Amino acid sequence: MAAEQAKVDPMYQFTIKPLGGSDAWTLGEGFNIAFTNSAMWMLITTVVLFLFVLGGMRRQLVPGRWQMMVETFTGFIDNMLEANIGKAGRKYVPYVFSLFMFILFANLLGLLPLGVVGVHPFTFTSHFTVTGVLAIISFSIVLLVGFWKHGFHFFSLFVPHGTPLPMIPVIAPIEFISFMVRPFSLALRLFVAMMAGHVLLEVLSSFVIDGTNAGVGFGLLVGLPSFILMIGICALELLVAGIQAYVFALLTALYINDAENLH
Numbered sequence: 001m002a003a004e005q006a007k008v009d010p011m012y013q014f015t016i017k018p019l020g021g022s023d024a025w026t027l028g029e030g031f032n033i034a035f036t037n038s039a040m041w042m043l044i045t046t047v048v049l050f051l052f053v054l055g056g057m058r059r060q061l062v063p064g065r066w067q068m069m070v071e072t073f074t075g076f077i078d079n080m081l082e083a084n085i086g087k088a089g090r091k092y093v094p095y096v097f098s099l100f101m102f103i104l105f106a107n108l109l110g111l112l113p114l115g116v117v118g119v120h121p122f123t124f125t126s127h128f129t130v131t132g133v134l135a136i137i138s139f140s141i142v143l144l145v146g147f148w149k150h151g152f153h154f155f156s157l158f159v160p161h162g163t164p165l166p167m168i169p170v171i172a173p174i175e176f177i178s179f180m181v182r183p184f185s186l187a188l189r190l191f192v193a194m195m196a197g198h199v200l201l202e203v204l205s206s207f208v209i210d211g212t213n214a215g216v217g218f219g220l221l222v223g224l225p226s227f228i229l230m231i232g233i234c235a236l237e238l239l240v241a242g243i244q245a246y247v248f249a250l251l252t253a254l255y256i257n258d259a260e261n262l263h
Helices: 002-008 037-055 065-084 087-109 128-158 165-213 216-260
Strands: none
Touching: 037 065, 037 087, 065 087, 065 216, 087 128, 087 216, 128 165, 128 216, 165 216
């Protein structure tokens, strides 16, 4: 019965489940510290990312394909930071590179068709709690850099240059609210994009299954077009996986720029 529900419920794929009978692991006032499917796929993503970077650190005189891929991604992030922050952006390459690759690998691993072999990948970037933590880390770096480098002068960020004196009481609160909303919007964008794509794929898969089970006529009328559309959506999701990782890294770079170079 549970398997049947999983086929028709598009939200079932986002269910966080404790693994290995660890659902009884609680701490203090009922805080569950179980190792879940979400945590497992975070660990898998981290290991895959570590192996990917490790394989590109051979420093061969004539780089192989693996080393070239790692150097290409590193150069891509380095150029993006230099374009948006300047030379000072180079010191943020390790963090932004790790952030970009972690999100990219998480998005791509969640799209692997491993269900055919009985393994169900979990896209943890489709949970707001995960994207929220990533956004808070980036936002914390912005605050630390801003106050460390500029002190209380960092608050001048909320008063754009050239603002007339009578308008400061109006503009400053608006700028402050806009600044504080940044981590929320950063996390929400990635969460919504990944969740929407997976929900759509699940709905289309239910059309394929139900159309096929209903007979040849419904299979050709409903199942086949849904299957073709699924292929197109999967290709689109691969593109979205890369774009969302890039957007998250780019916005992080832009926010760090505000902390490095006050305007």
